[in-house]
Amino acid sequence: MSARNPVWTHSLPAALRLMAPFDILASLAMDIYLPVVPEMPRVLGTTPAVIQLTLSVYMVLLGVGQLLFGPLADRLGRRPVLLGGGGLFAVASISMAASSDVPMFIMFRVLQALGASAMLVATFATVRDVYAHREEGTTIYAVFSAMLAFVPALGPILGALLAGGWGWRAIFIALGLVASLALANAARGWHETRPSRADASPRHVGRVLRSLRFWTYTLGFSAAMGTFFVFFSTAPRVLIERAGYAPLAFSLAFATVALVMVVTTRWVRRGVMRWGEGGCLARGMGLLVMGAVLLVAGQWLDRPSFVTFILPMWVSAVGIVVTVAVTANGALKAFDDMAGLAVAVYFCVESLLVGVAGTAVVLALPGDSAWPLIVFPLGMAVIVLLALAALQRREQAAS
Numbered sequence: 001m002s003a004r005n006p007v008w009t010h011s012l013p014a015a016l017r018l019m020a021p022f023d024i025l026a027s028l029a030m031d032i033y034l035p036v037v038p039e040m041p042r043v044l045g046t047t048p049a050v051i052q053l054t055l056s057v058y059m060v061l062l063g064v065g066q067l068l069f070g071p072l073a074d075r076l077g078r079r080p081v082l083l084g085g086g087g088l089f090a091v092a093s094i095s096m097a098a099s100s101d102v103p104m105f106i107m108f109r110v111l112q113a114l115g116a117s118a119m120l121v122a123t124f125a126t127v128r129d130v131y132a133h134r135e136e137g138t139t140i141y142a143v144f145s146a147m148l149a150f151v152p153a154l155g156p157i158l159g160a161l162l163a164g165g166w167g168w169r170a171i172f173i174a175l176g177l178v179a180s181l182a183l184a185n186a187a188r189g190w191h192e193t194r195p196s197r198a199d200a201s202p203r204h205v206g207r208v209l210r211s212l213r214f215w216t217y218t219l220g221f222s223a224a225m226g227t228f229f230v231f232f233s234t235a236p237r238v239l240i241e242r243a244g245y246a247p248l249a250f251s252l253a254f255a256t257v258a259l260v261m262v263v264t265t266r267w268v269r270r271g272v273m274r275w276g277e278g279g280c281l282a283r284g285m286g287l288l289v290m291g292a293v294l295l296v297a298g299q300w301l302d303r304p305s306f307v308t309f310i311l312p313m314w315v316s317a318v319g320i321v322v323t324v325a326v327t328a329n330g331a332l333k334a335f336d337d338m339a340g341l342a343v344a345v346y347f348c349v350e351s352l353l354v355g356v357a358g359t360a361v362v363l364a365l366p367g368d369s370a371w372p373l374i375v376f377p378l379g380m381a382v383i384v385l386l387a388l389a390a391l392q393r394r395e396q397a398a399s
Contacts (some may be wrong), residue, residue: 008130008191008193010189012136012139012140014189015130015136015140016140016143017185018185018186018189018190019123019126019127019140019144020143020144020147021178021179021181021182021185022082022086022119022120022122022123022182022186023119023120023123023144023147024147024151025089025116025119025175025178025179025182026062026089026116026117026119026120027151027155028151028155028175029058029089029093029112029113029116029175030055030058030059030062030155031151031155031156031159032155032156032158032159032162032171032174032175033055033159033171034155034156034159035156035159035160035163036159036163036168036171037051037055039168040168043168044099044100044101044102044105045101045102046102050102050106053106054105054106054109057106057109057110057113058109058112058113058116059351059355060351060355061110061113061114061117062113062116062117062120062351063117063347063348063350063351063352063355064117064348064351064352065113065114065117065118066117066120066121066343066344066345066347066348067205067344067345067348068114068117068344069081069085069117069118069121069122069340069344070121070125070340070341070342070343070344070345071340071341071344072118072340073121073122073125073194073339073340073341073343073344074125074194074338074339074340074341077192077194078122078125078126078129078190078192078193078194078340079122079190079191079192081118081121081122081340082118082119082122082123082126082186082190083183083186083187083190084118085114085115085116085117085118085119085121085122086115086118086119086179086182086183086186087115087183088111088112088114088115088118089112089115089116089119089175089176089179090115090175090176090177090179090180090183091111091176092108092109092111092112092115092176093108093112093172093173093175093176093179094172094173094176094177095108095111096108096109096112096172097169097170097171097172097173097176098169120347121340121343121344121347122340124328124343124346124347125193125194125339125340125343126190126193127140127141127328128328128329128332128336128339128342128343129193129194129195129339130193132329132332132333132336135269135272135273137329138268138269138272138325138326138329139265139268139269139325141324141325141326141327141328141329142264142265142268142269142321142324142325143265144324145224145225145261145265145320145321145324145325146258146261146262146264146265146321147262150255150258154255157251159171162174194340195336195337195339204338204341205341205345207335207338208335208338208341208342208345209345211334212387212390212391212394213330213331213333213334213391214331214332214334214335214342214345214346215387216281216330216331216384216387216388216390216391217277217281217326217327217328217330217331218327218331218346218349218350219353219380219383219384219387220281220284220285220323220326220327220330220384220388221323221324221327221328221331221346221350222349222350222353222354222357222380223285223288223323223377223380223381223383223384224284224288224319224320224323224324224327225320225324225350225354226353226354226357226358226376226377226380227288227291227316227319227320227373227376227377227380228320229354229358230358230361230362230372230373230376230377231257231313231316231373233358233359233362233367233372234362234367234368234369234370234372234373235250235254235309236250237367237368238304238309238368238369238370239253239254239304239309239310241368242303242304242368242369243303243304243305243309253306253310254310256310256314257310257313257314257317258317260314260317260318261317261318261320261321264317264318264321264322265321265325268280268321268322268325269325271283271322271325272325272326277326277329277330278330278388278391278392280322280323280325280326281323281326281327281330281384281388282385282388283319283322284319284320284321284322284323284324284326285319285323285381285384285385285388286319286381287315287316287318287319287322288316288319288320288323288377288378288380288381289377289378289381290315290316290319291312291313291314291315291316291319291377292312292316292373292374292377292378292381294311294312294315295308295309295312295313295370295373295374296370296374298312298370299369299370299371299374304369304370308370309370313373316377328343328346331346332346357376357380358376361375361376
C-alpha cells in the first residue's frame with residue numbers, strides 16, 4: 001500500500017499501547033460519568049432531563065460525528081485527526097470540570113463527544129491501513145472488543161471512587177489527564193498511514209451503502225455489540241433486583257463475561273486463519289443464538305442466577321469476540337482508497353442500529369428478565385446469516 005509514511009515498525013504490544021487508550025477513552029467518557037448523574041441537577045441548577053440529555057448527546061455525536069471526521073481523515077491524514085481529536089477531548093474534559101452552569105457544561109460535552117468521535121475514526125482507519133492484510137489485525141480487533149467489555153463494568157466503579165474521594169469534577173479532570181498522556185505518546189510514535197490515493201469525497205458514502213458485503217459485516221458487528229449493550233442494560237435489574245445480588249457480587253459476576261472475552265482473544269486469530277471471515281461471522285452468530293437459547297431455558301426453568309443468566313452470556317461473549325475479530329476487515333475490504341470515510345460510516349451505522357434497536361428491545365420487553373437479551377441476538381443473528389448466505393451466493397456467481 002502506498003502511503004505518505006509506509007513505515008509502521010511498532011510491535012503488536014507497542015501498537016496497542018498507542019491505539020488502545022483512545023478507543024477506551026471514547027467509551028469511558030460515557031460510563032465513568034454515571035455515578036454522579038443523580039447529583040448533577042443540583043450542582044448545575046437544572047433538571048434530571050437535561051442531565052440525561054448530556055448522555056444521549058454524547059452517544060449520538062460519537063456515531064454521527066464520524067461522518068465529519070472520516071472524510072477529514074482521508075483528506076488530511078490519520079495523524080492530524082487523531083491529535084486534533086485527542087486534544088479537543090482533553091481540553092473539553094477539563095473544561096467540563098471547570099463548568100459552573102449547564103449551558104457551558106453541555107457545550108463542552110458536545111466538544112468532548114466530537115473529540116472522541118475523531119479519535120475513533122483515526123484509530124480504526126490506521127488499523128485498517130496497517131493491519132488489513134496482516135494477522136495482527138485480527139488480534140487488535142479482538143483485544144479492542146475485550147477491553148471495551150471491561151469499560152461498562154469498571155467505568156462506573158472508577159467514577160464512583162474518583163467522585164467519592166475528590167468530588168465530581170475529578171472524573172473529568174482524570175479523563176483530560178489520561179487523554180493528555182495518550183496524546184503525548186501518540187505525538188511521538190503515531191506515524192501517518194493514509195494511502196496517497198485516498199479519496200476524501202463524501203459523495204462516495206453511497207458507494208459504501210450499496211455494498212452487500214459492507215452491510216453483512218456491519219450488521220454482524222451491530223449484532224455482537226448490541227448483544228453486549230442489551231446485556232449491560234438489563235443485567236443490573238435481573239441480578240440485583242430479581243436475583244438479590246449485592247452491588248459488589250453483581251460487579252464480579254458481570255466482570256466474568258469480560259474475562260471470557262479476554263481469554264477468547266488468545267486463540268481467535270487461529271480461528272480466523274482456519275475458518276476465514278465468513279466462517280467466523282457464521283460461527284459468531286451461531287454462538288449468539290446458542291447463548292439466547294440457553295437464556296430461554298433458564299428463563300423457563302429457574303429464577304435468574306449466575307447459572308441461568310451469566311453462564312449463557314459466556315457463550316455469547318465468545319461469539320461477540322469471534323464476530324468482532326472479522327467484521328471490520330469484512331465490511332471495509334473494498335474501501336482501502338477511502339478507509340477513513342468507510343470506517344466512519346461503519347461506526348455510524350452500528351451506533352444507530354445498536355442505540356435504536358437495542359433500546360427499543362429493552363423498553364418493549366420486561367427489562368428485569370432475559371427476554372430482551374434473547375430477542376435481540378436471535379433477530380439480529382437471523383438477519384446476518386441470511387445476508388451472509390446472499391453475499392456468498394453473489395461472490396460464488398461472480399467467481
